[in-house]
Amino acid sequence: MSQIRNFSIIAHIDHGKSTLADRLIQFTMQVPDRIFRDQLLDTMDIERERGITIKSNTIALPYTARDGLTYQLNLIDTPGHVDFSYEVSRALAACEGVLLLVDASQGVEAQTVANLYLALEHDLAIIPVINKIDLPAADVDGVREQIRQELGLDAADAILCSAKEGLGIEEVLEAIVRRIPPPRGRLDAPLSALIFDAHYDTFRGTIVSTRVFDGRVAPGDTIRLLSTGHTYKVEEVGIFGLSREPRPELTAGMVGYLLAGIKTVSDTRIGDTVTLNDNPAPRPLPGFKEVKPVVFASVYPVAADDYQVLSEALEKYKLNDAALIYQKDSSAALGQGFRCGFLGLLHLEIVQERLEREFGQNLIMTVPGVQYRFLLSDGTAVTVDNPLHYPDPTRIRGGEEPYIRASILTPERFVGAVLKLGVERRGVNSRFHYPTPGRVEITFEMPLAEVIIDFYDRLKTVTQGYGSFDYELLNWRESDLVRLDILVNGEKLDALAMIVHRSRAREWAVRVCQRLKAEIPRQQFKIALQGAIGGQIIARETISAFRKDVTAKCYGGDITRKRKLLERQKAGKKRMKMVGSVEVPQSAFMAVLRSENE
Amino acid sequence: MSRESPGLYVHVPFCRGKCHYCDFYSVTSLSLVSAYLEALDKEAQLYQGRFGAFDTLYLGGGTPSLLEGPQLRALMDCLRRHFSFSPEAEITLEANPDDLNPEKLALLQDLGVNRLSLGVQSFDDAELRFLGRRHTARQAAQAPAWARAAGFHHLGVDLIYALPGQTEAGWRKNLAKVLEFLPEHLSCYQLTLSPDTPLGQRQARGEFALPTEETQRRLFLFTSRFLEDRGYLHYEVSNFARGRAFFSRHNLNYWRHAPYLGLGPAAHSFDGRRRWWNFASVAKYCSVVNSGRRPVAGKETLTPEQLRLEACLLGLRTREGLPLSALGSAARTPALGRLADAGLVQVRHGRLTPTREGLVLADRLPLWLAD
Numbered sequence: 001m002s003q004i005r006n007f008s009i010i011a012h013i014d015h016g017k018s019t020l021a022d023r024l025i026q027f028t029m030q031v032p033d034r035i036f037r038d039q040l041l042d043t044m045d046i047e048r049e050r051g052i053t054i055k056s057n058t059i060a061l062p063y064t065a066r067d068g069l070t071y072q073l074n075l076i077d078t079p080g081h082v083d084f085s086y087e088v089s090r091a092l093a094a095c096e097g098v099l100l101l102v103d104a105s106q107g108v109e110a111q112t113v114a115n116l117y118l119a120l121e122h123d124l125a126i127i128p129v130i131n132k133i134d135l136p137a138a139d140v141d142g143v144r145e146q147i148r149q150e151l152g153l154d155a156a157d158a159i160l161c162s163a164k165e166g167l168g169i170e171e172v173l174e175a176i177v178r179r180i181p182p183p184r185g186r187l188d189a190p191l192s193a194l195i196f197d198a199h200y201d202t203f204r205g206t207i208v209s210t211r212v213f214d215g216r217v218a219p220g221d222t223i224r225l226l227s228t229g230h231t232y233k234v235e236e237v238g239i240f241g242l243s244r245e246p247r248p249e250l251t252a253g254m255v256g257y258l259l260a261g262i263k264t265v266s267d268t269r270i271g272d273t274v275t276l277n278d279n280p281a282p283r284p285l286p287g288f289k290e291v292k293p294v295v296f297a298s299v300y301p302v303a304a305d306d307y308q309v310l311s312e313a314l315e316k317y318k319l320n321d322a323a324l325i326y327q328k329d330s331s332a333a334l335g336q337g338f339r340c341g342f343l344g345l346l347h348l349e350i351v352q353e354r355l356e357r358e359f360g361q362n363l364i365m366t367v368p369g370v371q372y373r374f375l376l377s378d379g380t381a382v383t384v385d386n387p388l389h390y391p392d393p394t395r396i397r398g399g400e401e402p403y404i405r406a407s408i409l410t411p412e413r414f415v416g417a418v419l420k421l422g423v424e425r426r427g428v429n430s431r432f433h434y435p436t437p438g439r440v441e442i443t444f445e446m447p448l449a450e451v452i453i454d455f456y457d458r459l460k461t462v463t464q465g466y467g468s469f470d471y472e473l474l475n476w477r478e479s480d481l482v483r484l485d486i487l488v489n490g491e492k493l494d495a496l497a498m499i500v501h502r503s504r505a506r507e508w509a510v511r512v513c514q515r516l517k518a519e520i521p522r523q524q525f526k527i528a529l530q531g532a533i534g535g536q537i538i539a540r541e542t543i544s545a546f547r548k549d550v551t552a553k554c555y556g557g558d559i560t561r562k563r564k565l566l567e568r569q570k571a572g573k574k575r576m577k578m579v580g581s582v583e584v585p586q587s588a589f590m591a592v593l594r595s596e597n598e
Numbered sequence: 599m600s601r602e603s604p605g606l607y608v609h610v611p612f613c614r615g616k617c618h619y620c621d622f623y624s625v626t627s628l629s630l631v632s633a634y635l636e637a638l639d640k641e642a643q644l645y646q647g648r649f650g651a652f653d654t655l656y657l658g659g660g661t662p663s664l665l666e667g668p669q670l671r672a673l674m675d676c677l678r679r680h681f682s683f684s685p686e687a688e689i690t691l692e693a694n695p696d697d698l699n700p701e702k703l704a705l706l707q708d709l710g711v712n713r714l715s716l717g718v719q720s721f722d723d724a725e726l727r728f729l730g731r732r733h734t735a736r737q738a739a740q741a742p743a744w745a746r747a748a749g750f751h752h753l754g755v756d757l758i759y760a761l762p763g764q765t766e767a768g769w770r771k772n773l774a775k776v777l778e779f780l781p782e783h784l785s786c787y788q789l790t791l792s793p794d795t796p797l798g799q800r801q802a803r804g805e806f807a808l809p810t811e812e813t814q815r816r817l818f819l820f821t822s823r824f825l826e827d828r829g830y831l832h833y834e835v836s837n838f839a840r841g842r843a844f845f846s847r848h849n850l851n852y853w854r855h856a857p858y859l860g861l862g863p864a865a866h867s868f869d870g871r872r873r874w875w876n877f878a879s880v881a882k883y884c885s886v887v888n889s890g891r892r893p894v895a896g897k898e899t900l901t902p903e904q905l906r907l908e909a910c911l912l913g914l915r916t917r918e919g920l921p922l923s924a925l926g927s928a929a930r931t932p933a934l935g936r937l938a939d940a941g942l943v944q945v946r947h948g949r950l951t952p953t954r955e956g957l958v959l960a961d962r963l964p965l966w967l968a969d
Binding site for chain 2 (some may be wrong): 093523524525546547548549551552553554555556557559560562563566567569570573581
């Protein structure tokens with residue numbers, strides 16, 4: 001146990017976490033080039049493209065330190081986005097220390113602060129690492145000062161490195177050995193192991209990533225998952241090398257995997273405790289939570305016949321993503337689909353992209369919303385996460401919506417713009433905190449609904465890319481909520497309905513109508529686009545009819561070209577949905593969601 | 599090969615100058631005319647015996663009327679040597695007013711040309727200059743008179759309208775003028791500009807704007823009503839005839855999706871299933887033909903689906919429309935009823951026909967009908 005170190009890297013997006021992980025792996029494992037890919041730990045396409053980690057990966061690095069001893073350094077990778085902060089907290093719970101990575105040119109960002117707090121909650125050893133010191137814009141002294149002032153850490157022994165150039169890697173490894181304490185635990189106590197991640201493997205079922213705190217577990221043991229009470233027979237245990245490496249057992253202090261015929265990832269709970277069925281741990285490990293979705297949207301196949309395919313695709317996707325929840329939904333405009341719950345907007349986008357990419361599904365996703373609570377005149381209360389289930393307005397006595405505390409770190413010169421954005425989004429009780437000269441941390445209390453559509457993009461715009469954002473859920477607050485309907489030639493386009501605060505309804509309605517106007521092709525009749533609350537029209541746009549569309553000449557040499565044009569137009573039409581007699585392209589549904597900057 | 603009477607098209611790719619709106623293939627150097635005529639003879643030979651008797655011959659271009667008397671004679675001799683024509687074949691020549699004189703017209707009569715298509719375009723000198731035509735309003739008026747005197751009983755005149763700034767009154771003047779000659783056939787084309795023409799480029803630079811869609815629609819409907827009130831049948835989007843006997847049989851052949859053979863550079867051919875097109879270069883055309891090969895630049899074999907689509911897009915340009923059976927499953931879509939309710943199409947005697955309002959939107963109809 002004294003030669004094990006369990007650690008994680010926490011950083012803001014783009015601060016070089018994946019690159020540092022790659023260098024640590026290359027340095028310790030002599031990875032052959034043909035196996036090594038940049039960002040080895042991030043395996044999914046989307047992660048590579050976006051440069052972020054969605055599913056975390058773990059790897060055991062063998063490192064012979066300057067003291068001559070060989071250590072096993074378990075790098076536990078964490079997802080790098082606020083949507084996944086619970087997953088981050090469970091991964092950190094498996095560690096004794098973290099590398100706090102800060103970009104020498106960007107400095108400390110909101111996410112860095114948030115992740116640091118998580119690390120402090122777990123009482124972890126923290127090693128500040130200043131990365132990208134090779135950049136011309138690097139300001140090592142400035143960043144040191146930030147670390148001292150904003151994070152309250154001793155920056156004197158911060159390690160300087162450039163992961164990209166491979167500078168300072170050995171110093172980082174030495175610091176892990178010397179400054180992070182070895183795990184503690186009792187080998188003879190009942191098994192108590194933390195599930196901090198789970199992956200699905202087509203051949204082996206669920207691969208559980210676990211950190212053993214007490215006791216030992218070996219193939220043949222019958223384990224019990226404390227939250228569900230389900231029991232399984234262990235088939236294999238091992239550690240994460242470049243591939244899975246079986247071991248005879250996992251013992252206290254170790255990080256590794258466990259295979260036990262668990263069918264789907266959803267049968268496991270991140271944060272749950274694994275113990276032995278016949279000698280159980282007296283109490284679960286602390287910190288376990290059921291993750292609850294906060295953002296909801298419906299997905300529909302573009303072609304109604306593809307419902308079954310979508311259903312199977314979701315089922316398959318769900319094997320590897322326990323956080324996604326879904327149930328059947330149906331819409332007059334879009335037919336059969338599913339109502340899904342997500343951890344956040346990024347999670348939603350990831351699910352959408354992965355369904356489209358991996359399962360070849362052409363999807364329409366509706367406007368995302370949050371859960372609302374309505375108090376009804378008969379004294380009962382209902383929770384509604386789907387605008388189609390908005391109660392009869394005459395029976396509503398009051399509404400409530402979830403609030404968050406949003407914290408935004410920005411250079412001081414953008415304070416005005418950020419405040420304006422916050423107020424636009426119904427932010428209240430703004431507070432200022434000046435961690436270092438020139439930088440401000442602004443916190444708002446604001447409705448969650450206000451940040452789920454293009455808030456982050458807008459923040460990036462008004463702060464010229466410098467602003468960073470993090471949030472935590474606060475509570476439910478009273479709110480004057482209405483259902484906004486979008487009508488196309490008098491027919492409700494139910495997929496675009498949304499529950500919205502009365503003060504924001506008109507603005508949203510105008511925006512949706514304008515977006516639809518730009519996307520819906522002209523037809524042989526005029527098309528009226530309207531936004532309405534009940535019977536009251538609050539926004540209107542008109543798409544004029546085609547007045548003339550015919551080419552003057554069509555003779556022997558024109559036919560092929562004309563046919564090809566028509567074939568292209570017909571192909572476009574296949575991706576349309578009929579709403580009454582109006583053809584609405586898939587792109588119209590997407591356009592409604594797109595940020596104003598695009 | 600299809601049993602339907604095919605049409606023969608010959609592309610004569612020479613012009614004295616390029617009109618500012620024209621995007622047909624032609625060259626203004628006449629030095630290659632004799633090489634072209636020799637190559638054409640060889641190309642005709644390559645297709646000899648592959649098609650039955652042609653019911654129509656259309657000499658188009660380019661400007662076929664600029665060929666000298668002996669060249670025209672050689673061309674006609676060559677075609678009659680390699681192909682057979684039905685006794686009542688329609689033989690059309692496209693002519694520019696400035697190429698015509700009584701002698702040339704007498705020769706054309708002698709060669710068996712029985713239909714003349716006159717590229718008048720306008721009777722207004724300012725409009726003719728804008729379009730880059732080489733003739734004057736006076737020549738434009740002279741040509742039909744001479745043609746009548748030479749004995750042409752099937753005279754077609756081409757006009758262009760919906761010019762920038764053109765009013766209904768201005769266009770009406772052109773129509774009134776052309777009616778003085780009582781042409782059997784009239785083609786009235788709305789000005790359309792492709793970006794690689796001089797006018798297209800001037801338009802892109804914002805030097806002028808074409809009339810709005812609404813104005814184009816109004817002018818189109820006006821033209822249709824004006825000419826129908828005066829005894830013309832509006833039988834295709836841009837074509838009018840003083841009776842069915844004067845429909846352009848050659849062009850109707852295209853719209854009925856019948857086969858045609860095209861000879862000469864850039865000409866397209868269709869045998870009912872395959873379409874192919876020649877190199878759009880006189881030099882390339884000549885060199886390939888001279889090496890004994892067909893000067894085919896590209897070809898395609900149409901799927902049943904593509905054939906249906908073409909039949910639909912072509913048929914819906916004509917007032918005779920197309921049989922419902924040709925629509926396939928589209929005949930059963932609710933779209934058909936909606937288009938009929940909107941007054942764009944009619945279903946009569948098992949045929950789907952566009953109304954006058956429908957013709958204004960003829961390019962949209964197949965799309966709206968598609969299932």
